[in-house]
Amino acid sequence: QVEAHEKITYSTNQRVKQLADQGAPEGTLVVADVQEGGKGRRGRAWVAPVPGTNIAMSFLLRPEIDPSRASMMTLIAAMAVRAAIADVTGMDTKIKWPNDVIVNKKKVCGILTEMTMEEEYIQSVVVGIGINVHNESFPEELKEKATSLLIETGGGHFSRAEITAKVLEHFEEYYEKFIADGDLRRLQEEYNSCLTAIGGKVSILAPEKTWEGISRGINEEGALLVEKEDGSIEKITSGEVSVRG
Numbered sequence: 001q002v003e004a005h006e007k008i009t010y011s012t013n014q015r016v017k018q019l020a021d022q023g024a025p026e027g028t029l030v031v032a033d034v035q036e037g038g039k040g041r042r043g044r045a046w047v048a049p050v051p052g053t054n055i056a057m058s059f060l061l062r063p064e065i066d067p068s069r070a071s072m073m074t075l076i077a078a079m080a081v082r083a084a085i086a087d088v089t090g091m092d093t094k095i096k097w098p099n100d101v102i103v104n105k106k107k108v109c110g111i112l113t114e115m116t117m118e119e120e121y122i123q124s125v126v127v128g129i130g131i132n133v134h135n136e137s138f139p140e141e142l143k144e145k146a147t148s149l150l151i152e153t154g155g156g157h158f159s160r161a162e163i164t165a166k167v168l169e170h171f172e173e174y175y176e177k178f179i180a181d182g183d184l185r186r187l188q189e190e191y192n193s194c195l196t197a198i199g200g201k202v203s204i205l206a207p208e209k210t211w212e213g214i215s216r217g218i219n220e221e222g223a224l225l226v227e228k229e230d231g232s233i234e235k236i237t238s239g240e241v242s243v244r245g
């Protein structure tokens with residue numbers, strides 16, 4: 001089931017959730033050329049107001065897994081986007097844990113995974129992906145943080161349909177490996193090979209305090225392993241990790 005909107009005034013994630021409530025099958029996909037009410041992580045907005053510029057896509061999964069594992073879907077999605085960008089543009093990107101796809105230290109893609117529950121079971125996992133494809137510039141407050149495939153390739157134009165199809169193809173490939181064990185053990189090495197700051201210093205901005213350590217990559221559960229000064233390893237599963245240098 002695929003639904004394509006020229007313009008969605010709310011969010012493609014929200015639309016997939018609606019379809020999920022109505023019994024839509026796994027794999028249901030919603031794409032929008034223009035998305036006016038897009039949602040980012042931490043309650044932020046994610047705008048895609050110019051036709052032909054962004055990819056806004058969301059798809060539905062109904063995995064029979066423990067709800068605590070749903071966040072692993074986000075890491076898989078980041079790997080799929082990275083592989084799709086490499087296929088279509090030839091460009092090498094990095095992943096900033098857990099799920100930002102980065103070129104030149106700037107973000108080219110954001111991912112928002114949302115889960116709905118039915119009693120203690122997962123009813124749906126909605127994976128929402130936004131990719132900046134043809135943006136020529138960004139508003140002042142985003143200039144340092146955001147980029148697009150066009151900017152990074154020096155003016156390249158790409159088929160958004162092709163990128164979208166590649167994201168889905170790679171997601172399926174990685175998702176099957178995830179489902180085989182119910183964790184990321186088969187994907188961990190590849191994920192870590194494209195992780196920013198691996199082996200380098202990271203600052204962990206936790207609600208109580210900020211601390212620093214050395215990033216040792218993810219484990220099979222998708223947690224970021226950070227080595228403290230005393231050599232002990234802390235598993236980071238939430239909180240914002242900012243990368244120094």
Ligand code: BTN
Nearest residue numbers: 011038039040041110111128130
């Ligand atoms: C982030 O904050 O980095 C996540 C941004 C996620 C944006 C995408 S665009 C398609 C989908 N629909 C939404 O409303 N959000 C996600």
